[in-house]
Structure formats: structure tokens, C-alpha cells
Amino acid sequence: MLSTQNEIRNKVNIENCRKDFPIFNVPDNENLVYFDNASTTQKPHKVIETITDFYCQNYSNIHRGLYPLSLNATEQYEHARINIQQFIHAKSNNEILFTKGTTEAINLLAFCLSDNHLKKGDEIIITILEHHSNIVPWQVIANKLGIKLVFIYTNSDGDIDLEKLSEYINNSTKLIAITHISNSIGTINPIEDVIQMAKRKNVLVLVDGAQSVGHMPIDVQKLNCDFFVFSGHKIYGPTGTGVLYIKEEHVEKLNPYQTGGNQIKTVTTHGTVYADSTAKFEPGTPNISGFLGLSAAIDYVNTIGFDAIMEHENDLTKTILKRLNTFPPILIAGNPKNRSGIISFNIPGIHPMDAGILLGQKNICVRTGVHCNEPLMTHLKLDGTIRLSIALYNNYNDIDLFIEKLAWVQDLLSRQK
Amino acid sequence: MTVDEKQKIIEEELLSYDDWDDRISYIIEKGYALPEYPLQFKTNEFLIKECQSKLWIYCECKNEICYFLAHSETVITKGIVALFIELYSNVTPTEILNTPITFLEKSGMLKLFSNRITGINGLIKTMHQYAINAK
Structure with a gap:
């Protein structure tokens, strides 16, 4: 399995960015992986x-x-x-x-x-x-x-x-x-x-x-x-x-x-x-x-600038896709020519809601369901998906934790079948 | 065994697990063990409309005793429904209507489903309606 822990990214000083968001500094949220940014984003100190x-x-x-x-x-x-x-x-x-x-x-x-x-x-x-x-x-x-x-x-x-x-x-x-x-x-x-x-x-x-x-x-x-x-x-x-x-x-x-x-x-x-x-x-x-x-x-x-944000988010998106593709039998929904950091996928045999509940209990915040997109889901013949969506404060550690917990979900739900 | 006695056992079982992982594994296990649901009852008529995931429930009453069957696409929902069925199957409609389901709250599992409370209430309402119809 690929490891991203040691990848060095200086383009955005991500550690500093993350510190700007108080939610990540709460002790209980030390390992919070917030991948539900398409739904809503966390707030920096400055806004609060x-x-x-x-x-x-x-x-x-x-x-x-x-x-x-x-x-x-x-x-x-x-x-x-x-x-x-x-x-x-x-x-x-x-x-x-x-x-x-x-x-x-x-x-x-x-x-x-x-x-x-x-x-x-x-x-x-x-x-x-x-x-x-x-x-x-x-x-x-x-x-x-x-x-x-x-x-x-x-x-x-x-x-x-x-x-x-x-x-x-x-x-x-x-x-x-x-x-x-x-x-x-x-x-x-x-x-x-x-x-x-x-x-x-x-x-x-x-x-x-x-x-x-x-x-x-x-x-x-x-x-x-x-x-x-x-x-x-x-x-x-x-x-x-x-x-x-x-x-x-x-x-x-x-x-x-x-x-x-x-x-x-x-x-x-x-x-x-x-x-x-x-x-x-x-x-x-x-x-x-x-x-x-x-x-x-x-x-x-x-202050951060879109050049840095886009580069960072593109790098994260590519890494997530690469990691998910090494995680059979995951099926990623769509493969658009130009894509953002919103990724939907399914694990055959596992209902997205089960995955969402289990990931949630491990502090991994993703969205599951049809995402207020019922006509699209019908068109793509999907009952729903697991969706992760990134923002500027996400980092490679988030990806590692997400992949680790996803493997746990897959194992837990396959073990008892 | 009364519904209350059965409920006490489930509650104690859930509370006996220190670890959340074990508690959810218990529910998943119950979900996978739920008996096969007859295809002819997998129709809109038996669908719980309030539930986010698809959940079907069917009830048969013989000699004033209710028997429930259910199916859901999600195994965790199936697990919860399996526990509901353990409580409300093999008992009289009167006992169903007189015994509220409390084990989720008492075992601390309700929080897990706080965003799906409408679905759980819809399930209870449907089971109670079957009991009313059977009286």
C-alpha cells in the first residue's frame, strides 16, 4: 500500500492552515478527518x-x-x-x-x-x-x-x-x-x-x-x-x-x-x-x-491564495484517487475530464450508509447517500455513494487515516457475512 | 418471556461491551442473522417510508400472536430491526402496544442513530399499527 505520510509539501504550509481552524485543536478532535467539505466547511479563527x-x-x-x-x-x-x-x-x-x-x-x-x-x-x-x-x-x-x-x-x-x-x-x-x-x-x-x-x-x-x-x-x-x-x-x-x-x-x-x-x-x-x-x-x-x-x-x-489552494487540493485529490484505486474492489463514480476534490465511490456488497456510520464512529466524516442528486444517481444507476470532499486544511495524514479506517470497515462488514 | 424481560437482556448484552466496536459488531451480527425476507413482501406496501435506507417489514398474526419479518439494504439497520423483531415477535398485540422500546436509549445506542430518528419512529409506528390491526 502506498504511504503518503512522509510526502513533503511546502506549497501550502498545511500545518499552519490547519491551526487556523479551532475545531482541529480540540483534544477530542486530534484525529478528526473532515472530508465532508462539499456539505459545509469548518471555520477559521478569523471568521469566528x-x-x-x-x-x-x-x-x-x-x-x-x-x-x-x-x-x-x-x-x-x-x-x-x-x-x-x-x-x-x-x-x-x-x-x-x-x-x-x-x-x-x-x-x-x-x-x-x-x-x-x-x-x-x-x-x-x-x-x-x-x-x-x-x-x-x-x-x-x-x-x-x-x-x-x-x-x-x-x-x-x-x-x-x-x-x-x-x-x-x-x-x-x-x-x-x-x-x-x-x-x-x-x-x-x-x-x-x-x-x-x-x-x-x-x-x-x-x-x-x-x-x-x-x-x-x-x-x-x-x-x-x-x-x-x-x-x-x-x-x-x-x-x-x-x-x-x-x-x-x-x-x-x-x-x-x-x-x-x-x-x-x-x-x-x-x-x-x-x-x-x-x-x-x-x-x-x-x-x-x-x-x-x-x-x-x-x-x-x-491570504492563502488560489494558486496554493488549487495545487494543494489537486495533489490531495490525485493521491486519494490513487489510493482508492489500489483498494479493490472500490468503484469510483464517474471519471470526468476535469475533476475537483469531490470523489464518490462504492464498495460492492457494502451499503454506503453502513460505511458512513462506521467511519463516523472512527472520526472520519464523509457523506453517504444520494447527496441531493437523485436524478444523477438514477442516471448513473447508483443507489447512493460514499462521498469524500476536500478543503484546504486536509492533509496526507487525513488520507492515511481514511484509508486505514476504510479497510477496517471492509473487514468488519465482510468478516461476519 | 415478556417483552420487558427480553428488552432487559438485550440492554444488558449491549452494555456488557466496553468497546464501541464490539457493540456495533453485535448489531451487525444480528443483521446478518436476520431470516430471509420473502420476495413477495418486498413491495412499496411494506416499505417504511420514513427510513433513509430501504426497509421493508411484514407482520403475520396467528392466534393473537404477532410474528414480524423484515429486510433492509443496510446491515446496521437490519441489525436494529432484528432486535426490534426479537422484542415484538411471538407476543400479543396488547403487549406490543403496552411496551415501549427503550433499549436503544438505555444502552447509549440511540445517539448513533440521532440523525435517523424519524426512521426509527416510523418503524415503531408501523409495528404498533400492525398490532392495532391484529387486535
């Missing part, structure tokens, strides 16, 4: 401190009060928006809309588009790789408005068929909603090609960046997508934070999804005039501390 400091020292509501505490809170909150704008290279901070997460962002967009852009007979193209959160909202509006929802399938490697996509784009196609990275088999979709195809036919494109934003640089202007969504908690930020990027030219055209205070120009007894900016999509008091935390998470990622 930012949130605590805000509540302890600077807490107030935003956009309303005229006293220094509130003015400072507003400044910090709007700085977070600018920080996120710069992080994904959006043209303006007016293109950055804060949500609870990717799911709310997609629902919000689906509602807004159904309100004044989509109509009966239109078509929306999505892929079989989508998370349920990028399927169900479109199914709902498709049923409501009489829109055709078209699925693009993958080959057995998990790569989407671009030729089919090109064939499916027609005059009725109004939107392509596509994930950047598959949350269960790790395919990195060729979204640049997809967007180019769409733009030639004037079709809007939504990119679900939930699984990419923490692992590769994003430039929404270069991509030329119309919408980009992600969740803060998958990029070392707090839960309950998400972002919907809306290309500026669409901001004015879309109507609000929810209504209330903090989003208006004027309200009279006769009616309401909404704000011109993305503020019109953000009624009510938002998750202020959460977005300050997300901004701190982005600062943290910027």
Missing part, C-alpha cells in the same frame, strides 16, 4: 472572531441609525459586499445580492424570472448533474407557467454532452441553469463553453458556484454569466449567508421576491416605489454578522 467582535463591540442594526455604532455597522456590512464583489470580479457592488444561501438565491431568481421574464412555451435547460436546489425551483415554475424543462445528460464518465446542449438551445430557450462543479462526482463543467453557446443565442445563464467558489478563482465578468450563486458556509464562512450575483443590466428589470422595509424609495398609503439597487431584493434586517463573517472568510482565502 469577526462575528464575536461584532456582537461584543460593534453590534447595531444597519442602514437606519444615525449614531456611530449603526454607521460603523453599515460601513462594515457594505464593505463585505464590496469585498465579495471584488472576490468574484463583479463590475459593481450593486450586482451583489445577499441571501441565506445558494438555495434561497436560486429560488429568488426563479421567482423573479417567472414574474416578468418567463412565459408559457419557454424552455429552460438544466443538467442531470444539478443539486436538487437547482432542479426543484425550476420544476415548480415550469409547472406553474407551462415551461419545458430540458435535461442535458452526462456520459458514464460524468461529463455533459456539449453537442446535445448545442442542439437543445433553440428560440424558445430562455435560461441555462448549470452547476460549475458536481456536488457528488466532482465534474468541473465546461461553463465557459456553455456560456459562449448560450450567449450566441441570447440565452441567460445561471451558474451554481456552491462547489467551486472555495476552490478556484471566479471571474463573473470573464465568464460573462448573467447570474452566479454560492453559499458562504462552503467557503469557510457562516451558515445562513449566500450570494446571488446579478449582472447589472438585469437588476432593474427584475421585481422583488419579498417585500418589506429597507428596500424602498417611498411608501405611501397608495403604493410603494422600490429602490433601484439590489437593496430592493433585501427587505428586513439581514444576517449582518454572517456577512461580516463571510467577508472575513474571503480575506482568509485571499
Whole structure:
């Protein structure tokens, strides 16, 4: 069996990275192997401190009060928006809309588009790789408005068929909603090609960046997508934070999804005039501390830099695949041309849930099941998988422990048959 | 033997293992030992909907005594169901309905299934429903 213990990697000082995350410093978690990063990531000190400091020292509501505490809170909150704008290279901070997460962002967009852009007979193209959160909202509006929802399938490697996509784009196609990275088999979709195809036919494109934003640089202007969504908690930020990027030219055209205070120009007894900016999509008091935390998470990622993160995560991914391939009879789901650090697999004769429970008791955190990807699992003829997904704080010791415990699971479940 | 007496034995057996590995091995062993489940009952009608993994359960009542059969795709679930069947098979519907299942909590095993509590409750509800129907 290959050993990775002694491999030296100086490209990212991983020991230092890991120390930034307090969860790994808890004595009981000494041997914690956290490989469930596609679900959610751990939080560095910087994020936790930012949130605590805000509540302890600077807490107030935003956009309303005229006293220094509130003015400072507003400044910090709007700085977070600018920080996120710069992080994904959006043209303006007016293109950055804060949500609870990717799911709310997609629902919000689906509602807004159904309100004044989509109509009966239109078509929306999505892929079989989508998370349920990028399927169900479109199914709902498709049923409501009489829109055709078209699925693009993958080959057995998990790569989407671009030729089919090109064939499916027609005059009725109004939107392509596509994930950047598959949350269960790790395919990195060729979204640049997809967007180019769409733009030639004037079709809007939504990119679900939930699984990419923490692992590769994003430039929404270069991509030329119309919408980009992600969740803060998958990029070392707090839960309950998400972002919907809306290309500026669409901001004015879309109507609000929810209504209330903090989003208006004027309200009279006769009616309401909404704000011109993305503020019109953000009624009510938002998750202020959460977005300050997300901004701190982005600062943290910027400090390390995507060059180092990508190199480290690619090395880890290759090593995991190599180790799993020396572990017969493991079956890895998909073999995409470009892949991320999300790897799904099965051990014949062992149910993923049994493996998940047993690994969990050995402090190995992986996800098991269908990963909110039922249509993909059906397409790939899988009942579920064991999924591991890496982040910048994972290291070679994690891989060794994981492989060791996986062998134990296999032995335990085979022994008594 | 009453359900309570059987439950006490299972509870003591589980608690007799100091090591978690031994405890889970005991459950896995029970899972593998579960009698074969008849194919004709492996249908949606007998599926526990609340369970994350597929779990089928069938009950037959003869002379006011209940007999359960079950199957799951996961061996750990099968092991837990096997213990439930040990408790609730060969007893009257009244005894089933009057004896709550407590061994998981008392043996500290419930925590292991805290994310699957809906499935366990669904299983208990179904077994109780069979008992109600048999009365």
C-alpha cells in the first residue's frame, strides 16, 4: 500500500492552515478527518472572531441609525459586499445580492424570472448533474407557467454532452441553469463553453458556484454569466449567508421576491416605489454578522491564495484517487475530464450508509447517500455513494487515516457475512 | 418471556461491551442473522417510508400472536430491526402496544442513530399499527 505520510509539501504550509481552524485543536478532535467539505466547511479563527467582535463591540442594526455604532455597522456590512464583489470580479457592488444561501438565491431568481421574464412555451435547460436546489425551483415554475424543462445528460464518465446542449438551445430557450462543479462526482463543467453557446443565442445563464467558489478563482465578468450563486458556509464562512450575483443590466428589470422595509424609495398609503439597487431584493434586517463573517472568510482565502489552494487540493485529490484505486474492489463514480476534490465511490456488497456510520464512529466524516442528486444517481444507476470532499486544511495524514479506517470497515462488514 | 424481560437482556448484552466496536459488531451480527425476507413482501406496501435506507417489514398474526419479518439494504439497520423483531415477535398485540422500546436509549445506542430518528419512529409506528390491526 502506498504511504503518503512522509510526502513533503511546502506549497501550502498545511500545518499552519490547519491551526487556523479551532475545531482541529480540540483534544477530542486530534484525529478528526473532515472530508465532508462539499456539505459545509469548518471555520477559521478569523471568521469566528469577526462575528464575536461584532456582537461584543460593534453590534447595531444597519442602514437606519444615525449614531456611530449603526454607521460603523453599515460601513462594515457594505464593505463585505464590496469585498465579495471584488472576490468574484463583479463590475459593481450593486450586482451583489445577499441571501441565506445558494438555495434561497436560486429560488429568488426563479421567482423573479417567472414574474416578468418567463412565459408559457419557454424552455429552460438544466443538467442531470444539478443539486436538487437547482432542479426543484425550476420544476415548480415550469409547472406553474407551462415551461419545458430540458435535461442535458452526462456520459458514464460524468461529463455533459456539449453537442446535445448545442442542439437543445433553440428560440424558445430562455435560461441555462448549470452547476460549475458536481456536488457528488466532482465534474468541473465546461461553463465557459456553455456560456459562449448560450450567449450566441441570447440565452441567460445561471451558474451554481456552491462547489467551486472555495476552490478556484471566479471571474463573473470573464465568464460573462448573467447570474452566479454560492453559499458562504462552503467557503469557510457562516451558515445562513449566500450570494446571488446579478449582472447589472438585469437588476432593474427584475421585481422583488419579498417585500418589506429597507428596500424602498417611498411608501405611501397608495403604493410603494422600490429602490433601484439590489437593496430592493433585501427587505428586513439581514444576517449582518454572517456577512461580516463571510467577508472575513474571503480575506482568509485571499491570504492563502488560489494558486496554493488549487495545487494543494489537486495533489490531495490525485493521491486519494490513487489510493482508492489500489483498494479493490472500490468503484469510483464517474471519471470526468476535469475533476475537483469531490470523489464518490462504492464498495460492492457494502451499503454506503453502513460505511458512513462506521467511519463516523472512527472520526472520519464523509457523506453517504444520494447527496441531493437523485436524478444523477438514477442516471448513473447508483443507489447512493460514499462521498469524500476536500478543503484546504486536509492533509496526507487525513488520507492515511481514511484509508486505514476504510479497510477496517471492509473487514468488519465482510468478516461476519 | 415478556417483552420487558427480553428488552432487559438485550440492554444488558449491549452494555456488557466496553468497546464501541464490539457493540456495533453485535448489531451487525444480528443483521446478518436476520431470516430471509420473502420476495413477495418486498413491495412499496411494506416499505417504511420514513427510513433513509430501504426497509421493508411484514407482520403475520396467528392466534393473537404477532410474528414480524423484515429486510433492509443496510446491515446496521437490519441489525436494529432484528432486535426490534426479537422484542415484538411471538407476543400479543396488547403487549406490543403496552411496551415501549427503550433499549436503544438505555444502552447509549440511540445517539448513533440521532440523525435517523424519524426512521426509527416510523418503524415503531408501523409495528404498533400492525398490532392495532391484529387486535
